[in-house]
Amino acid sequence: MDEKATDLPEWEHYIEYIIADAREKETRDFLATYYPGERMPKFAAQASLLRLNAIGAQGWELVHMQPVLVLNDGSVTSGEKFGTNTYLCVFKRQVRRSSNG
Numbered sequence: 001m002d003e004k005a006t007d008l009p010e011w012e013h014y015i016e017y018i019i020a021d022a023r024e025k026e027t028r029d030f031l032a033t034y035y036p037g038e039r040m041p042k043f044a045a046q047a048s049l050l051r052l053n054a055i056g057a058q059g060w061e062l063v064h065m066q067p068v069l070v071l072n073d074g075s076v077t078s079g080e081k082f083g084t085n086t087y088l089c090v091f092k093r094q095v096r097r098s099s100n101g
Helices: 025-034 045-056
Strands: 011-019 061-070 076-078 086-094
Touching: 011 045, 025 045, 045 061, 045 086
Parallel strands: none
Antiparallel strands: 011 086, 061 076, 061 086
16 A cells, blocks of 8 residues: 555544424424324434434444443443343544645
């Protein structure tokens, strides 16, 4: 490989816990547009789409999404054994360089 390290893309990352909750009016309205005629359970994963789309509009690409339980001390455990509507979401986007640098 002749590619120099400076030619490789640089990435920045962002992590957010997204709570899927279809009880909020804005979320219900959004879901009615994308899933007309369907009745979504209150904690359906699709309820996270409004927030995911907002983050995507900022140029972030979702690279990982996993159900988790966030404990009071901030530690995280898998949501596999217990039901959860909280998702650990990891995003990346290419570092933006100014054209005059």
